[in-house]
Amino acid sequence: MFTSIIGVLYDGFAYGMLLFVLSVGLSVTLGMMNFVNLAHCAFAMLGGYVTVSLINLAGWPFLATLPLAFLAAAAASVVLERALYRNLYGKSDLDQCLLTIGIVFVAVAGAAYIFGTLQQPIKVPEWLRGTWVVGNFTFGVYRAFLIVTGLVLAAVLILMLEYTRFGATVRAAVDNQRMARGLGVDVDRVFMLTFALGSGLAGLGGALAIEIVGLDHNFALTYLIYVLIVVSVGGMGSIWGSFAAATVLGISDMAGKYWVPQIGSFLIYLVMVGILMWRPLGLFGKR
Amino acid sequence: MRLFTTTILAASFATALALPAAAQEVRIGIILSYSGQFADTADQMDRAIKLFVKQNGETVAGKKLVFFRKDTGGIAPDVAKRLAQELVVRDKVDILAGFALTPNALAVGDVSAQAKKFMVVMNAATSIITTKSPYMARTSVTTPMLNQTLGSWAAKNGMKRVYTMVSDFGPGHDGEAAFHAGFKAGGGEIIGAARTPVANPDFAPFLQRAKDANPDGMYIWVPGGAMPAAVGKAIVERNIDKNKVKIMGQDELTGENAIKSMGEAAVGIVTVSNYDFNHQSAKNKAFVDSFFKEYGRNPDIFSIGGWDGMHLIYESLKKTGGDTDAQKLIDAAKGMAWESPRGPMSIDPETRDVVQTVYMRRVEKVGDRFLNVEFDKVENVKDPVKEQMKKEGKPMQ
């Protein structure tokens, strides 16, 4: 029993970190600009394809492709932000939904056209596969890698938000956009940077996710629901919230499937509905 | 008034339907889910269809084949049925073909029966599909055909306690039932049966649970796509010793792409299948080579369904001399036997379902590649569910 508890916590936390990296960007941009970006996972998908292509076609090592997955997704998001998103700031969120779901459709069809409809095979380096056995416990190495990555990213993001000038302007813009503008913060610029950062993180998340959940042209649609669940449970605009929500969802999902597999597919929705009943604004949401 | 218009309408439609399509053509409507989650299945099948036409010519029995391709966008029986109706009414097709997904095939079965159109199911694998229309034949496989065979094999080969884990939807349930039937009939014991969510991102907890139950065999049924590789990786990650716990499944579990992602992790997994590109025969080598040359990929079980489906259509048309009457075509198809790249196969004259050899394979390292290597086979396997239905005297259509 004790071994299985440790195992479930470990696996669940690793899965949670993956969800965290995938969704934190959306949470911040939603909180700051109230912009409903359903195309968030399209950026994650882009990151995934960058990593797969670099490994399989150019023979790059897995770790070296990760920064590029980040950069590619960030760059793509800036281009789209300039060209399309900008026109809809402050417009109805339904129009924003329509625009971004349109982008998702284009991305899904584009990915099918360029990369085909096949699941993308990926081989992570030898040292990331396999397991460590410590006494009775078995730990997957790749999961440890996910946990470390997630924790480092969370720490960096929180430090950046709390202790840098850029972080202060981001917080100001999330808390009260009009006031921030009044005080001379260039909110549009701050938003563009945050948006790029968030999309870049999604790209990184997409690359990290392939080993666990795979990658195909439908990724942008399949994972949209999961990301939205993390954002709503955590509360918009909160890094801590996303972190907590991802951890709770990851661990509860794992625990439920281990101990009560009969309700495995209901679980994530049950947890979400339960938490939202208790706290409609999410765990750390302010508005 | 309405009755009056209806009568006029019906009359005019009847004449429209009676008008023969250009007499020198045979029109074939292909319904598949070309977009969405199951797009790769459709792609692989369509490739084989196109290759067959390329190699065997567009003219059969003096008639030119004309193809209409329609996308259902995934599981959508209402859309599939409408597309089939439109194909029949508007495009005046003579033959309906394709069908990767069971619900869609079931819905179109009604149209085939109602409009009297020859229908060839090239993948969808639930047993009952062929009972929906007397003009329907299947060239792929049925889920029980494979999994019941696997269950008996497991019992015969010394496994006593098996844990099963299947995707929680129709095909998974069919696989589970068939494996259980075969395994229990052979005297085995099922010590646990888990069902995993269809949209399942992580298999770790299920496998951990299965491992903790300490079985000597694990049966896993997951649909093709992302899941086989995820399962394979999770097996390694859970540190499951394949020498102690035999991992078994249906062909998708060790599909070419899945093995590629799993690498070493796949070695030793036993699967049951009706086709693999690594099947050793001259006929298959020619098929695989030409397929690879054309598309840069190897054919898979979906491709072979499409390939033999086209073979059936061509040969049936030759037999009827190009007559597209559904009764004549299905009569021609019944009992037809041929040598396919997968081995000998035929169409059961009673059930119109496929009869074929079922292979047991094991993943092995061959050179620097990981391949499914056949080590046993069962010949002339019929769908066990319909054999059972026959015994109970249930009608076949």
Added chain:
Amino acid sequence: MNASALPGPATNLQTWIAARAKWHPAEIVFWLGCLLPLLPASLLPGFLQKYWIFDSYLQLLSQIAITALFAISLDLILGYAGVVSLGHAAFFGLGAYAAGLIAKFWFTDPLLGLACAALLSGAIGFLASFVVLRFHGLALIMITLGLGQLLAEGANSATWLTGGADGLQGIRAGKIFGTVEFDIFGQTAYIYALMVAFLLFLLSRRITNSPFGLSLQGIRDNSRRMLAIGAPNQWHLRKVFTISAAMAGIAGALLTQTTQTCSLETLTFQRSADVLVILILGGVGRLYGAIAGTIIYMIARDFFSDVNPQFWYFWIGLLLIGVVSYMPNGLLGGLNWLLLKWRRA
């Protein structure tokens, strides 16, 4: 809306509402136009016959009528009461399965089946409204999504009842009024779906132009103020949510009855999302927006997927991006805006 149309102190509310509810000639033309596809080619002048293709599109048209009805039901809560739902397919699916199960086990009369489906999904909608309407914003969207998904997963598990992933088998086809059968051309299906959709459109039109409909719009625009003037907001919302659920259920039942198929697909997130996209595309808060969105989306989908079965999503995506960039508030919103601009110029 310009100021002169508002009810001044001198105008009677009744007359103002009556003026609002007056039929525009374009509406009458539109609904009469819906009957045109039923005209057989053989009744047309010869040179036109070749181009008369509608009669072979009746199946598609009947599915358009059904989807339009579904979109209208969503519009009632989203466009007129401001309640966003990403789980509306739950009611569509409930209706679809209710109609399917009734036709399988009890009786095949379609109209009675519709009524039962409406009752069931309306009742469930009423119960759900107590939970759902407590939420706003993102939480509302996610709660509706979550409940919808739970229902879909439940239907998948309850194979003994729903047939699971294979879909419900053995749905018997009924005859309307015991005489008219559903045919392969889809004539009956189209007439039937169109009539039901039209009747429910009339009902919706009546609702949106009634004092009840106006108070809903009041809640949508400023719920606190509505409370302040003594409107029972929660009851108004519950009422419209129930009506909307029942209508969605009828749409689902129509789909089951006209196709004799019923699958888990009727309950999916995909269907909820599709109808939302359709409604936004056409223009939220106008009944004709729901209809226009459905027609454009379904025809574009049919056309593009015919031309290019594998990558048609690309063109649909471009269509959505284009509409949203050049026509804010959907097609009808955009047209309205152009019209106003033209009049002023």
